[in-house]
Amino acid sequence: MDIKVALVGNPNTGKSTLFNRLTGLNQKIGNFPGITVDKKTGFMKLANGKGAEVIDLPGTYSLYPKSADESIVFQVLADANNNSYPDVIVLVVDASNLKRNMLLYSQVADLGIPMVLALNMVDLSEKQGINIDLNKLVQKLGVQVVSISARNNIGIDKLKNAISNTNKIATQFQDVDVNILAPAAINAIKSKLNSDNDYYALQVLHQHEYLKFFSEKEQEEIEEIEQSHQFESSKTQAAETIVRYKYLSSILADVVSDEGIAKKFTFSDKLDSILTHKVWGFAIFILILFVIFNAIFAWSSYPMEWIEAGFGFxxxxxxxxxxxxxxxxxLLDGIIAGLGGIFVFIPQIAILFAFISILEDTGYMSRVTFMMDKIMSKVGLNGKSVVPMIGGLACAVPSIMAARNIENWKDRMITIMVTPLVSCSARLPVYILIISLIIPSENIFGIFNMQGLALMVMYLVGVIAAVLVAWIMKFIIKTKERAYFIMELPIYRMPRWKNVLYTMYEKSKTFVFEAGKVIIAISIILWVLATFGPGSRFDQIDRKYAPALADTTKNTDHIRTLIATEKLENSYVGILGHWIEPAIRPLGYDWKIGIGLITSFAAREAFVGTMATIYSVDGGDEDTSTIRERMSASVNSRTGLPVYTFATGISLMLFYAFAMQCMSTVAIVYRETKGWKWPVIQLVYMTVMAYFAALIAYQLLK
Structure with missing residues (x-):
């Protein structure tokens, strides 16, 4: 690549949308060196034919970090030897909120790196009656300013031209003299680092502990300068911010006119007065959940039947x-059966993520986060805990990583410990399978499907459990620090349907290829363990039924089914299942379910593939064809009753709602907490919680 371009900006300025627009599919995800923070890089062609590497830095409101993610911005911009150090910065700002966004611009500009200012969402700001005089802004700032709409692909070519034509020397924001804030300390740092940049020296005083490129000796020397000159970071930061805002006000006074925004309520304000109302807001949210989970069952029934019929054929x-x-x-009873257990749930996965994408794209998900903050703060969670917990509806792994944005360490630990209790998409196939066996497909009031209602209840159970456990941990993991939840609510927009479809495709593909690899591997291993047994057990079974098979007056199909069932129970997997059965029998489970519990520790959804393989090898009733039909018809050999009764089904879903059955989640908690203490505690408490919840449910309902 000829140059490196870094995208910098506040959260909710459309920076990630611009990154996607500039790079298309030429993207990759990694980590910044030595830091467990995502690094998004991509590649684009500029107007002059040159290639550019684009780095999407984490969103931040200023260069003063409030989280591990935000600290990355200055770490990258402060170290010229860093592999991510940019030749050009594209500072992305929200055109409708220029004054607040320009604080970050003024700080970054003072670092002296070549820059282009991208005014994003200009189409929306114009609709709000906000007019920006670009010529005056360019004259006052001394940098190229480009109006764009990343969402609607407006001005992207102009931005690429501006990047190509950026001077190697940037005009600094020199009208704010930061040297007067702490002259002695700043000059000492400049001398120490052989730098002539006042603001760089000031930021080193503020943030040197985050800067990994300084040696231990250099850190000690900087700390000594800080103490000897009595440098007070918080007071200096506050003073600098006030000075910058005052000067920005004078710059933008005749640049921005916003007569149209002076209305008492904008469209978003009017909607928020209803959707974030302390009563109606929650009622509407519950109604939306009803619609989503009802749709998951109602809309997916026909595609599921077609997929099942296809694999059966x-x-x-x-x-x-x-x-x-x-x-x-x-091939047929191992691999094809396992594949069928995967593909049959694609319709539900696609529908769930379609709704999540729509809620995020419209701006409604941010309102849910805002409303839930009041509840979260009462149970000892940081308001920012809402973000990873809502993200947990998709997957716990990235959600736990998202907890890095929580500044308070103890609040972050509680969030990490309870996030896996929120039902993720991996639990969805298990819930759907069990609900389809124990809950009738009938409508309540002619509108809501009972199965959809049951699914919503299971998701609410996970959220309530997470809140209760967080409340208990508030007393165990005590903290004197107090954290604050600050969040900008984006304006409401129409969802980007192309983005919704792409999300459906990506999440379905991820489910098939990521979970699918695990499930297929488990299906093959299970088939081997279910097809062979120790010693001469299989030979004895063949000899036992040989006379019956030779008798032409008897139904040999039924006899072959009995042989298959008896061989399965005497196979390696059957022996393992019977060995653990005494421990799970009080929960209402037979040995086959026990095998599913073991294999699903690799991935929760592996339970479905396990059942598909076991019931395929078992043979089942000759009048049944699909796995759900075979499971529904299965009978417990000890009691003579159906295996999947209402009590057993509820018990099993509660077990999966609470159990930590995901190796990936254990691994990410280990990585985020840098040790085995917290993952082990989490694994133990969730397993105990799952076992006793399932035990109580079964004993009460049987």
Whole structure:
């Protein structure tokens, strides 16, 4: 690449949208060296034919970090030897809130790196009656200013031209003299670092502990300068911010006119008065959840049936035309059965993430976060805990990583400990399978499907459990620090349907390829363990039923089913299942469910693939074809009752709602907490909680 371009900006300025627009699919995700913070990089072609590497730095309101993610911005911009150090900075600002966004611009400009100012969302600011005189702004700032709308692909080519034509020397924001804030300390740092940049020296005084490129000796020398000159970071920061805002006001006074925004309420304000209302806001949110979970069942029923029928047809065709033997059985009863257990849930996954994408795109998800903050703060959670917990509806792994934005360490630990209790998409296939077996598909009031209502209840159970556990941990992990939740609510927008469709595709693909690899591997291993047994057990079963098979007056199909069932119970997997059965029998589970509990520790959704494989090898009733039908018809050999009763189903869903059955989550908690203490505590408390919740539910309902 010819140059490196860094995108810098406040949260909610459309910086990530611009990154996607500039780089398209030429992107990759990694980590900044030595730091567990995501590094998004991409590549683009400039107007002059040169190539540029684009780095999307974390969003921040100023160069003073409030979290690990925000500290990355100055770490990258302060070290010219850093691999991510940019040749050009594109400072992205929200055109409708220029004054607040320009604080970050003024700070970054004073670092002396070549810069382009991108005024994003100009189409929306114009609709609000905000007019910006670009020529005056360019004259006052001395940098290129480009009006763009990343969302609507407006001005992107102009921005690329501006990047190509950026001077190697940037005009600094020199009208704010930061040297007067702490002259002795700043001059000492400049001399120490051989730098002539006042603001760089001031930021080193503020943030040197974050700057990994300084040696231990250099850190000690900077600390000594800080103490000897009695440098007070918080007071100096406050003074600098006041000075900058005063000067920015004078710059923008005749640049921005906002007569149209002076109305008492904008469209967003009017909606917020209803959607964030302390009563109606929660009622509307519950109604939206009803609609979402009802749609997951109602809209997906036909696609599910088609997928099941398709895999059933392939399996029957295979048994009919492929030669009998081990390879055919492995292919049909192992691999194809496992694939069927994956693909059948694609419709629900796609529908769930379509709704999540719409809620995020419209700006409603931010309102949910705002409303939930009041509840979270009462149970001892930081308001920012809402973001990873809501993200937990998709996956706990990135949600736990998102907890880095919580400044208070103890609040962050509580968030990490409870986030896996929020039902993720991996639990969705398990819930759907069990609900379809124990809850009738009937409508309440002719509108809401009972199965959809049951699914919503399971998601609410996870959220309530997370809140209760957080409240308990508030007394165990005590903290005297107090954290504050500051969040900007974006204006309401129409969802980008292309983005919604892309999200549906990406999440479905991830489910198939990521979870699918694990499930297929488990399905093959299970098939082997279910097809072979120790010693001569299988030979004894064959000899036992040989006379019956030779008797032409008897139904040999039924006898072959009995043989398959008995061989499964005497296989390696059957022996393992029977060995753990006494521990899970009080929960209402048989040995087959026990095997599913073990395999699903690799991935929760592996339970479905496990059941598909076991019931395929078992043979099942000759009148049933789909896995759900075979599971529904299965009978407990000890009690003679159906295996999947209402009590067993509720018990099993509660177990999956609370259990830590995900190796990836354990691994990410280990990485984020830098030790095994917290992952082990989390694994133990969630397993105990799951076991006793399932035990109580089954014993009360049986």
């Amino acid at each position: 392939v399996t029957d065709l295979g048994h009919q035309y492929l030669p009998e033997g081990m390879f055919t059985n492995l």
